[in-house]
Each structure stands twice: as C-alpha cells, then as structure tokens.
Amino acid sequence: MNTEDILELFVLKCAALKREVDEFVPQTGSGADSKDIVKIEPLLSQFSTNIRNNAMEMAAHYKLFYMLENEIRRLIDDTLTEHSGGPDWWDIYAPESAKIEYRANLQREQEAGFTPRSENPLDYVTFGHLGDIIRSNYSLFGGILSNQKAMGRIMYSLNNLRGPIAHCGLLAEDEVDRLMLTVKDWFRLLEGPK
Structure with missing residues (x-):
C-alpha cells in the first residue's frame, strides 16, 4: 500500500467512525439553530467533564x-x-x-x-x-x-x-x-x- 492509499483509508475510517459516534451520542441542542450551537460550544468546553456529563x-x-x-x-x-x-x-x-x-x-x-x-x-x-x-x-x-x-x-x-x-x-x-x-x-x- 502506498502513502496515498493509506491516507485515503484513514480518511474513510475517520468518516465511518464519526458517523457511528454521531448516531450514538445525542447532539447538543438538537433542533437548535446551528449558529446557536457554534456560539455555545466554546463556552461548554470551559466546564469540568463531571458537570458536562451531569x-x-x-x-x-x-x-x-x-x-x-x-x-x-x-x-x-x-x-x-x-x-x-x-x-x-x-x-x-x-x-x-x-x-x-x-x-x-x-x-x-x-x-x-x-x-x-x-x-x-x-x-x-x-x-x-x-x-x-x-x-x-x-x-x-x-x-x-x-x-x-x-x-x-x-x-x-x-x-x-x-x-x-x-x-x-x-x-x-x-x-x-x-x-x-x-x-x-x-x-x-x-x-x-x-
């Protein structure tokens, strides 16, 4: 396998993995406007993992x-x-x-x-x-x-x-x-x- 094939396989695996995660993990603010999600995401990361999980x-x-x-x-x-x-x-x-x-x-x-x-x-x-x-x-x-x-x-x-x-x-x-x-x-x- 050459480098290009390895890179293509990596991208495909990442896409498949992302799809699986997206189906499993509830989406933040489901139904919310994507602009609102973009605004709130940087704020959420400032909280502890425990509080985010709760x-x-x-x-x-x-x-x-x-x-x-x-x-x-x-x-x-x-x-x-x-x-x-x-x-x-x-x-x-x-x-x-x-x-x-x-x-x-x-x-x-x-x-x-x-x-x-x-x-x-x-x-x-x-x-x-x-x-x-x-x-x-x-x-x-x-x-x-x-x-x-x-x-x-x-x-x-x-x-x-x-x-x-x-x-x-x-x-x-x-x-x-x-x-x-x-x-x-x-x-x-x-x-x-x-």
Missing part, C-alpha cells in the same frame, strides 16, 4: 418535564377556553393566588426590561399553580381526568420532582424511576373516568 444526563429529564409541563398548560388553556367561550378564561377561572403570581412575575420581567415570555398569563405561573387551577375548576376537568385525588397526588409528586430538574440539580436513580412512573400515571389519569 448536564447531558439531566437534559433528558428536563426535556421530558418540559414537554409534560407545557402539555398540562395546553390542557388547562384549551379546557378553560372551551368552557368560557373564549381566551378570557383567566379572569373567570384562575384562582387569586395564580393571578397574584402572574402579576408579580410579569412586573418583575417588565422592570428588568426582558422580552415578554408570552401573552398568556398561564405561562407566568408556577407548576404548583397549574395544579391549583385544575383543582379549583375540577368539575370542568372531571370528564378528562379520571380521579381528583389521583390528580392531586400526581401533581404533588411531579412538583417535587421538578425541583432538581428545573434548578440544575441531579435526580437520584430512585427519583428517575419515580419520574418515569409518575409521567405514566399522568397519562393514565388522562384516560378519563371509567
């Missing part, structure tokens, strides 16, 4: 909880919009504690000069308030959710699991199992009354 481990849990929490927000918004006849359900159905939280968070962001995160007040309340909104209007969700006590237990468990996920902690192995089971419980709850 971030990759927690990213899957964050993704799951992000989808679940936003699906719950959508369920609340759709259900209460339907019952109120329009998008002004907030004034009618939101408990006072949620309205106070909304106003405080909105004001804090306005005073900081931040871009508004949403026009929907529901996007400004905590996960705990989502449970409060469902509980205070359970008669409107009763045909969707199978059991009010189960809903309360599941929302309580999810709220506790949310802490380490949303606040850059780590979930213990048992809590990862609990998260998976509780998400399954949520979807079972959505099967409605039997």
